[in-house]
Amino acid sequence: AQSVTQLDSHVSVSEGTPVLLRCNYSSSYSPSLFWYVQHPNKGLQLLLKYTSAATLVKGINGFEAEFKKSETSFHLTKPSAHMSDAAEYFCVVSDRNNAGKSTFGDGTTLTVKP
Amino acid sequence: NAGVTQTPKFQVLKTGQSMTLQCAQDMNHEYMSWYRQDPGMGLRLIHYSVGAGITDQGEVPNGYNVSRSTTEDFPLRLLSAAPSQTSVYFCASKAGGWEQYFGPGTRLTVT
Numbered sequence: 660a661q662s663v664t665q666l667d668s669h670v671s672v673s674e675g676t677p678v679l680l681r682c683n684y685s686s687s688y689s690p691s692l693f694w695y696v697q698h699p700n701k702g703l704q705l706l707l708k709y710t711s712a713a714t715l716v717k718g719i720n721g722f723e724a725e726f727k728k729s730e731t732s733f734h735l736t737k738p739s740a741h742m743s744d745a746a747e748y749f750c751v752v753s754d755r756n757n758a759g760k761s762t763f764g765d766g767t768t769l770t771v772k773p
Numbered sequence: 774n775a776g777v778t779q780t781p782k783f784q785v786l787k788t789g790q791s792m793t794l795q796c797a798q799d800m801n802h803e804y805m806s807w808y809r810q811d812p813g814m815g816l817r818l819i820h821y822s823v824g825a826g827i828t829d830q831g832e833v834p835n836g837y838n839v840s841r842s843t844t845e846d847f848p849l850r851l852l853s854a855a856p857s858q859t860s861v862y863f864c865a866s867k868a869g870g871w872e873q874y875f876g877p878g879t880r881l882t883v884t
Binding site for chain 2: 705751760763766
């Protein structure tokens with residue numbers, strides 16, 4: 660079975676400060692991991708993905724995430740937050756041995772203060 | 774490429790009515806899925822399909838039916854709408870690499 664835990668339901672940062680959104684996963688096999696972003700009343704957009712290549716993954720808009728197998732974590736970071744980063748973020752795990760089904764975390768709401 | 778399209782964007786139903794949410798993709802993806810999104814609960818998988826003629830249940834399948842007669846289309850049918858089915862519904866598709874492409878969503882209200 661696979662699962663995802665997003666450790667913070669809400670994160671608030673000031674513009675220009677670093678962003679850290681935490682994600683732990685559980686998977687019986689080698690997982691693929693993803694971060695998606697959803698702006699208010701919009702669809703989901705892929706930020707970045709890990710599929711067993713480099714453990715440090717760079718995505719769009721300056722985001723990156725590091726896959727740490729020993730800690731079963733896939734935290735999302737950004738050095739300097741912009742107002743436009745305010746959104747809902749979802750961590751997702753997908754397991755090739757689970758018919759490719761994806762499991763979503765409950766989401767983290769990022770607020771960026773001016 | 775239109776990607777993944779969904780219709781309608783908004784729908785209001787009365788309890789007991791039935792309807793079909795349409796989903797189509799033009800990327801020749803084998804895998805398609807339906808999710809519902811409720812506040813504070815992320816996205817939950819309703820049904821999915823790994824190819825034409827093959828469907829299976831996800832996490833929350835009760836009250837929904839699907840079929841997959843072509844690679845492109847994956848409609849979701851609500852058999853008898855209930856207020857608990859008020860939600861935002863997303864269709865998604867993917868090929869290899871496991872990255873999913875999402876449609877814009879359908880906002881459904883059941884009164």
